[in-house]
Amino acid sequence: MNATDPTSDQFARFRRLHHADRPLLLPNAWDHSSAAALADRGFAAIGTTSLGVAAAAGLPDGTGAARAQTMALARALTRLPALITVDVEGGFSEDPAQVAALAAELARAGVAGVNIEDGRPGGRLVPAGHQCEVIAAVKERAPGLFVNARTDTYWLADAPTGQTLPRAEAYRRAGADGLFVPGLTDAHTIAGLVRDLDAPLNVLYAPGRLTFQRLAELGVGRVSCGSLLFRAALHSAVQLACAIADPDAADPGLPSYDEAQALSSGVRRPAPN
Structure with a gap:
């Protein structure tokens, strides 16, 4: 594979998936088996989930600790x-x-493709100018690679949502092929970004909020599952184990991102009574 060849069939096929009649539904895997199972069901493209990859290795997400595991899995x-x-x-x-x-x-x-985010631990956003330098450098070294530039303006609790469009536009000018705004679930805002951005908009699927069909109607180019499948797998495994031990055991519920992240920190919950 020549990383400087922007006409690679693989790169072109992935790009086309973002410009189809319906959004690219991207399931996110955390290990080889989960990805192989998704591929076996016919998904044309599969992403990795940084939380899943890190947590499966007992490492924290978002800190760079899982670099080796991410590269090996890729x-x-x-x-x-x-x-x-x-x-x-x-x-x-x-x-x-x-x-x-x-x-x-x-x-x-x-x-x-790669997904590169501008959020950092502690709720910090890196300066938009620095992120543009990163994106431009990536596109210079690997021009065919699809760069999905993620901005965490809706993901971080104290981030300024008013920076979403300016950051997304700046990342696009720097060479980003797609723009990702996780945490965005308002139909009006999504429609506005689809209209204003000259690149496919990627949103994170949120159970109980906008359906995949509604996101398609809004013109979204890509719908990611993020850590959802990994957390659902944890839930299913724990629920089954509890049901074997006690058929009347209460459903432990789907773990949140923070709860899944805590499993890698060594922090234990109190044992149930």
Whole structure:
């Protein structure tokens, strides 16, 4: 795979999935088996979930701790009959050149896209100018790679949502192929971003909020599952184990992102009475 070849069939096929009649529904896997099962059901593209990859290794998400696990999984998944896009958190480095080198390595390995976020631990957003440097560096080293630029203006509790459109537009000018705004669930705001952005808009599927069909009607280009499938797998495993031990056991419920993240910190919940 030549990372500098923007006409690669793999890159072109992944790009076309974002410009189809319906949004690209992107399930996110956390290990080889979960990705292989999704590929076996015919999903044309599969992403990784940074929470799932990190938590499965007993590491925290969003801190860069799971770089080695992410890279190893990415290389393994490219053998599957599906296009692969990798969540690289903030790029595992603050140095644009190092992030670009990582992206080029993934492209050479057969990865079709990457997801790069501007949020950092502690609820901080990196300066938009710095994030633009990162995106531009990635596109220079691996021009065919689909860069999904994520802005956490709706994801972080204290982030200014008014920065969403300016940041997304800046990332697009820097070379981003798609814009991702997780935490965005308002139909009017989504429709406005679809109208104003010259690139496919990616949103995170939120159970109980807008349906996939409604997101399609709004013109969204990609709908990601994020950590949802990983958390659902944890829930199913725990629920089944509890039901075997006690058929009348209460459903433990789907763990939240924070609860799944806490499992990797070694913090234990009190044992049930």
